[in-house]
Amino acid sequence: MNLRLRTAERASRSAGKLLRDMLGSALGVRSKGLRSNLVTEADTASERLIREIIGADFPDDAILGEEGGTSGDARSGRWIVDPLDGTTNYAHGYRCFSVSIAYESGDGLQVGVVYDPMADELFSAAAGAGAHLNGAQLHASARSDLRDGLLVTGFPPIGADDDLENLRVMGRFMRRAQAIRRDGSAALDLCYVAAGRFEGFWEAGLHAWDVAAGALIVNEGGGRVSDYSGAPLRIDCGELIASNGLVHDAMLDVLRGEK
Ligand code: IPD
Numbered sequence: 001m002n003l004r005l006r007t008a009e010r011a012s013r014s015a016g017k018l019l020r021d022m023l024g025s026a027l028g029v030r031s032k033g034l035r036s037n038l039v040t041e042a043d044t045a046s047e048r049l050i051r052e053i054i055g056a057d058f059p060d061d062a063i064l065g066e067e068g069g070t071s072g073d074a075r076s077g078r079w080i081v082d083p084l085d086g087t088t089n090y091a092h093g094y095r096c097f098s099v100s101i102a103y104e105s106g107d108g109l110q111v112g113v114v115y116d117p118m119a120d121e122l123f124s125a126a127a128g129a130g131a132h133l134n135g136a137q138l139h140a141s142a143r144s145d146l147r148d149g150l151l152v153t154g155f156p157p158i159g160a161d162d163d164l165e166n167l168r169v170m171g172r173f174m175r176r177a178q179a180i181r182r183d184g185s186a187a188l189d190l191c192y193v194a195a196g197r198f199e200g201f202w203e204a205g206l207h208a209w210d211v212a213a214g215a216l217i218v219n220e221g222g223g224r225v226s227d228y229s230g231a232p233l234r235i236d237c238g239e240l241i242a243s244n245g246l247v248h249d250a251m252l253d254v255l256r257g258e259k
Pocket of ligand 1: 066082085087154187205
């Protein structure tokens with residue numbers, strides 16, 4: 001039994017319940033530097049709870065959390081935690097957000113769990129053991145033509161990156177794919193690729209905690225994850241394409257500006 005996977009599942013369900021219970025309450029919304037980059041009391045309460053649960057089971061493990069930074073010695077491995085992915089949605093009561101927890105050792109990502117508390121959907125993966133949704137095996141979609149693809153993207157906080165370049169890329173994808181969505185939780189976007197609901201996802205300006213769990217879930221679901229050049233993803237590289245594998249090269253062409 002994968003003990004860290006069990007801990008990640010328990011921590012994400014507990015944090016998800018906390019987020020559900022706090023939804024709509026006085027949130028103490030603050031911005032982190034940029035006006036569009038938000039943090040709420042729910043983010044910090046969720047991260048505190050996750051750190052308690054992981055710390056009780058694995059007191060020697062390091063933890064990198066979006067709100068609390070790094071604790072512990074990360075040389076032998078670390079947990080990577082986004083306690084509330086989709087904070088802007090959450091602050092507006094838009095019910096698309098998640099909890100994302102991964103564990104990475106020297107051999108790469110070992111465990112990934114993303115929990116959507118409003119849909120009660122728990123996406124999980126362990127290296128070499130496949131990806132699952134509430135216990136059922138996940139498979140990326142079999143659509144091989146980008147023209148039949150439903151794609152999703154996201155944008156970093158406004159002013160954080162090259163907004164115009166993001167819009168140009170989005171315009172090219174709009175002319176090449178069947179349709180585009182922008183939902184606001186990168187962790188869930190990745191899980192939807194693994195579940196065959198989206199054929200592909202791209203975004204620049206992401207952080208390790210947005211993508212670590214979801215990237216493993218896509219790979220274990222039979223999809224592919226890379227950076228914008230097609231090289232295997234490094235979770236802190238900031239940009240990502242995820243796909244069912246079949247439309248990946250066509251997506252890379254669109255990103256490069258080729259037809
Ligand atoms: C955000 C979400 C969103 C993405 C942003 C991220 P956060 O994470 O993943 O989908 O477009 O770039 O910052 O801040 O809500 O954890």
